[in-house]
Amino acid sequence: MAFTLQSPSFQEGGEIPVTFTCDGKDVSPELSWASAPKGTKSFALICDDPDAPVGTWVHWVIFNIPVTANGLPKGVPTTRELADGARQGINDFHRIGYGGPCPPKGPAHRYFFKLYALDTVLDISPGVTKQGLLKAMKGHVLGETKLMGTYRR
Numbered sequence: 001m002a003f004t005l006q007s008p009s010f011q012e013g014g015e016i017p018v019t020f021t022c023d024g025k026d027v028s029p030e031l032s033w034a035s036a037p038k039g040t041k042s043f044a045l046i047c048d049d050p051d052a053p054v055g056t057w058v059h060w061v062i063f064n065i066p067v068t069a070n071g072l073p074k075g076v077p078t079t080r081e082l083a084d085g086a087r088q089g090i091n092d093f094h095r096i097g098y099g100g101p102c103p104p105k106g107p108a109h110r111y112f113f114k115l116y117a118l119d120t121v122l123d124i125s126p127g128v129t130k131q132g133l134l135k136a137m138k139g140h141v142l143g144e145t146k147l148m149g150t151y152r153r
Helices: 130-137
Strands: 004-006 031-034 042-049 057-066 109-118 141-151
Touching (some): 004 141, 031 109, 042 130, 057 130
Antiparallel strands (some): 042 109, 109 141
Protein backbone atom coordinates (compact mmCIF):
# COMPACT_ATOMS: atom_id res chain seq x y z
CA MET A 1 0.00 0.00 0.00
CA ALA A 2 1.13 3.53 -0.76
CA PHE A 3 2.03 6.01 1.98
CA THR A 4 -0.95 8.40 2.06
CA LEU A 5 -1.98 11.67 3.74
CA GLN A 6 -5.53 12.96 4.00
CA SER A 7 -7.77 15.24 6.01
CA PRO A 8 -11.43 15.06 6.99
CA SER A 9 -11.35 18.89 6.80
CA PHE A 10 -10.74 19.17 3.03
CA GLN A 11 -10.21 16.97 -0.01
CA GLU A 12 -7.07 16.80 -2.17
CA GLY A 13 -7.17 19.89 -4.41
CA GLY A 14 -10.19 21.25 -2.54
CA GLU A 15 -10.72 24.50 -0.67
CA ILE A 16 -9.39 24.77 2.86
CA PRO A 17 -12.24 25.89 5.17
CA VAL A 18 -12.01 29.40 6.67
CA THR A 19 -11.60 27.95 10.21
CA PHE A 20 -8.05 26.89 9.30
CA THR A 21 -7.04 30.31 7.91
CA CYS A 22 -6.17 33.77 9.25
CA ASP A 23 -9.74 34.78 8.38
CA GLY A 24 -11.07 32.20 10.83
CA LYS A 25 -9.70 30.59 14.00
CA ASP A 26 -6.28 29.99 12.38
CA VAL A 27 -6.05 26.45 13.80
CA SER A 28 -4.39 23.51 12.09
CA PRO A 29 -6.62 21.04 10.25
CA GLU A 30 -6.92 17.41 11.29
CA LEU A 31 -4.59 15.18 9.27
CA SER A 32 -4.30 11.41 9.06
CA TRP A 33 -1.89 9.08 7.33
CA ALA A 34 -1.50 5.40 6.58
CA SER A 35 0.97 2.84 5.25
CA ALA A 36 4.21 4.43 6.44
CA PRO A 37 7.30 2.73 5.00
CA LYS A 38 8.91 -0.10 6.96
CA GLY A 39 11.65 1.20 9.26
CA THR A 40 9.95 4.53 9.99
CA LYS A 41 11.02 5.93 13.39
CA SER A 42 9.35 9.38 13.25
CA PHE A 43 7.45 11.75 10.99
CA ALA A 44 7.99 15.37 9.95
CA LEU A 45 5.54 17.70 8.24
CA ILE A 46 6.02 20.95 6.34
CA CYS A 47 3.17 23.09 5.03
CA ASP A 48 3.99 25.81 2.55
CA ASP A 49 2.51 28.02 -0.17
CA PRO A 50 4.54 28.18 -3.41
CA ASP A 51 2.18 30.84 -4.82
CA ALA A 52 3.04 33.60 -2.31
CA PRO A 53 4.19 36.86 -3.96
CA VAL A 54 7.52 36.77 -2.07
CA GLY A 55 8.26 33.15 -3.03
CA THR A 56 7.38 29.98 -1.12
CA TRP A 57 5.83 30.92 2.26
CA VAL A 58 6.21 28.44 5.12
CA HIS A 59 3.09 27.88 7.23
CA TRP A 60 4.09 24.97 9.47
CA VAL A 61 7.17 23.00 10.48
CA ILE A 62 6.64 20.05 12.84
CA PHE A 63 8.93 17.06 13.39
CA ASN A 64 9.71 14.13 15.69
CA ILE A 65 6.06 13.15 15.46
CA PRO A 66 6.09 9.70 17.10
CA VAL A 67 6.06 6.65 14.84
CA THR A 68 2.97 5.47 16.75
CA ALA A 69 0.98 8.47 15.48
CA ASN A 70 -1.30 8.04 12.49
CA GLY A 71 -2.30 11.69 12.32
CA LEU A 72 -2.48 15.09 13.94
CA PRO A 73 -5.62 16.44 15.63
CA LYS A 74 -7.37 19.65 14.69
CA GLY A 75 -5.88 22.62 16.52
CA VAL A 76 -2.38 21.39 17.39
CA PRO A 77 -1.12 23.77 20.15
CA THR A 78 1.38 26.37 18.91
CA THR A 79 4.02 25.36 21.43
CA ARG A 80 7.66 24.46 20.88
CA GLU A 81 7.16 20.90 22.11
CA LEU A 82 4.00 18.79 22.32
CA ALA A 83 3.08 16.30 25.03
CA ASP A 84 3.98 13.37 22.75
CA GLY A 85 7.50 14.73 22.13
CA ALA A 86 6.84 16.24 18.71
CA ARG A 87 8.63 19.55 18.18
CA GLN A 88 7.63 22.55 16.12
CA GLY A 89 9.67 24.94 14.09
CA ILE A 90 9.22 28.54 13.15
CA ASN A 91 7.01 29.56 10.23
CA ASP A 92 7.36 32.58 7.96
CA PHE A 93 5.04 34.56 10.26
CA HIS A 94 7.98 34.29 12.73
CA ARG A 95 5.86 32.18 15.07
CA ILE A 96 6.13 28.63 16.40
CA GLY A 97 3.62 26.13 15.05
CA TYR A 98 0.85 26.46 12.51
CA GLY A 99 -0.04 29.71 10.76
CA GLY A 100 -2.94 29.28 8.37
CA PRO A 101 -3.45 30.47 4.82
CA CYS A 102 -3.55 34.26 4.61
CA PRO A 103 -3.00 35.16 0.94
CA PRO A 104 -3.48 38.59 -0.57
CA LYS A 105 -6.75 39.15 -2.45
CA GLY A 106 -6.67 37.52 -5.85
CA PRO A 107 -6.42 34.04 -7.29
CA ALA A 108 -6.40 30.98 -5.06
CA HIS A 109 -3.10 29.87 -3.58
CA ARG A 110 -2.05 26.23 -3.16
CA TYR A 111 -1.05 24.93 0.27
CA PHE A 112 1.02 21.75 0.33
CA PHE A 113 1.08 19.62 3.48
CA LYS A 114 4.14 17.41 2.94
CA LEU A 115 4.62 14.47 5.30
CA TYR A 116 7.95 12.69 5.55
CA ALA A 117 8.60 9.26 7.07
CA LEU A 118 12.08 9.26 8.64
CA ASP A 119 14.41 6.46 9.69
CA THR A 120 15.43 8.39 12.83
CA VAL A 121 14.27 10.77 15.53
CA LEU A 122 15.97 14.08 14.75
CA ASP A 123 18.40 15.63 17.21
CA ILE A 124 17.47 19.26 16.52
CA SER A 125 15.85 21.88 18.71
CA PRO A 126 12.36 23.32 18.44
CA GLY A 127 12.25 26.61 16.56
CA VAL A 128 14.14 25.28 13.53
CA THR A 129 13.31 26.74 10.11
CA LYS A 130 12.07 24.72 7.13
CA GLN A 131 15.58 24.85 5.66
CA GLY A 132 17.12 23.62 8.92
CA LEU A 133 14.65 20.74 9.06
CA LEU A 134 15.28 19.78 5.43
CA LYS A 135 19.02 19.75 6.10
CA ALA A 136 18.58 17.56 9.22
CA MET A 137 16.32 15.14 7.29
CA LYS A 138 18.79 14.68 4.44
CA GLY A 139 19.58 11.00 4.04
CA HIS A 140 16.83 9.97 6.49
CA VAL A 141 13.67 10.17 4.33
CA LEU A 142 12.11 6.74 3.75
CA GLY A 143 8.96 8.07 2.12
CA GLU A 144 6.99 11.20 1.37
CA THR A 145 3.34 11.95 0.73
CA LYS A 146 1.41 15.17 0.34
CA LEU A 147 -2.00 16.77 0.50
CA MET A 148 -2.78 20.02 -1.32
CA GLY A 149 -5.61 22.42 -0.53
CA THR A 150 -6.43 25.86 -1.89
CA TYR A 151 -7.59 29.14 -0.39
CA ARG A 152 -8.43 32.55 -1.79
CA ARG A 153 -9.62 35.83 -0.31
